[in-house]
Amino acid sequence: MTDFPFIKVQTADFDLTTEVKALREGHKDIGAVVAFVGTVRDINEGEDICALELEHYPGMTEKALESIRLQAHQRWPLQSSLVIHRIGKMQPCDQIVLVAVASRHREAAFEAANFIMDYLKTNAPFWKKETLPDGAEKWVDARVSDKEAEAKWLSKTG
Amino acid sequence: MTDFPFIKVQTADFDLTTEVKALREGHKDIGAVVAFVGTVRDINEGEDICALELEHYPGMTEKALESIRLQAHQRWPLQSSLVIHRIGKMQPCDQIVLVAVASRHREAAFEAANFIMDYLKTNAPFWKKETLPDGAEKWVDARVSDKEAEAKWLSKTG
Amino acid sequence: MLDIFYFASFREALGQSQEQLPLASYKTVACLLDDLSKRGDAWQLALSANPNLQIAVNQTIADRSTRLNAGDEIAFFPPVTGG
């Protein structure tokens, strides 16, 4: 599906233990792993959510995610990292995205995982459509706070 | 072993998927989970490590961890959090500690998990002893950078 | 030829996900957008009158001034909302 072994865009769910094990495989001097899991909430901007559908731009998605991952590796001393993003139909409580980062020390791992998520939110071509209780469908609006979260990294030193 | 259901001090290993599932149980409006896993590195301060032994202060450990967890909940809007810390003998690559935090949005989850780890490092009564290749045992020295990491939260607003 | 893609709310509002157009008349993304906007209100709303329009050329973020070449893949979409 992709040429990037540490990037997966898939309809299937993922297992945290399995993925973190794969992330750590072959690296003995890892001291810190930070894993972020984004999940479907049952309420968004005050409205009940019954289902969520994730559309993406095949090809560009993988390139964008790989570019974000490489920027993180240039900025922090990481042993490894991976990004999994699901597409298709999902229910409340489902896992949507996994960003996992391994490093010698915890600060780099926390910062890099946070950075990858902030950039993914504003640069990876995914779009969410919610289904409301009355059956109506609604494209999710981009959040201003996501742009602000991305911008904060410009003034930070890695 | 403890009166704090979200604090576990145990010799047994833990499974990430199982623990994150328990963390999320009963909370539907979680949008973000951040899990930190600390692992035994095979090298520390330039020396090869063959084994690690974790000693703790039973009773005070649980109180200290619960206090740190509550401070995080006062500071950020969290749905739930948990801390698992292993004690006893461990090998390189073994998991030592898990801090997992669930929140509506990712920023609180990242910050709270980072905060709990920084405070755990300097306030929870655990001590590490390393076994070197020649069989010598050596107590690990506290790191100045850990004190600095803790101090940074004093000037930050939650 | 140029391959044009529309995603998410654009795909729905414009009633199509992709099309091919001859390169000849479009030196830049702006030229292409001007022409597409003449197709009707939905097109103008999504493409010309939309301050949040996102543009990618060959799967890399681009803008109106980006020059086009034969075989280019151009995509138009709203701000992304994944994660």
Place this chain on the structure above:
Amino acid sequence: MLDIFYFASFREALGQSQEQLPLASYKTVACLLDDLSKRGDAWQLALSANPNLQIAVNQTIADRSTRLNAGDEIAFFPPVTGG
């Protein structure tokens, strides 16, 4: 009585993990430390001459000025290194 605990490198250097002492002579942690330090070099090194000495009374971080009461649990240990 007071329950005294020693952890990690202190436990090893002092050759014991816990002991009981009568409260009577020790109004504060400082009094207790002064007395323990008279036991020899290892005690002085770990307890009196150690700028990094950590003290807990009843499982809460304390300092030399903390007052002691009957039944208190006092612990001495080096800086923590978990996580």
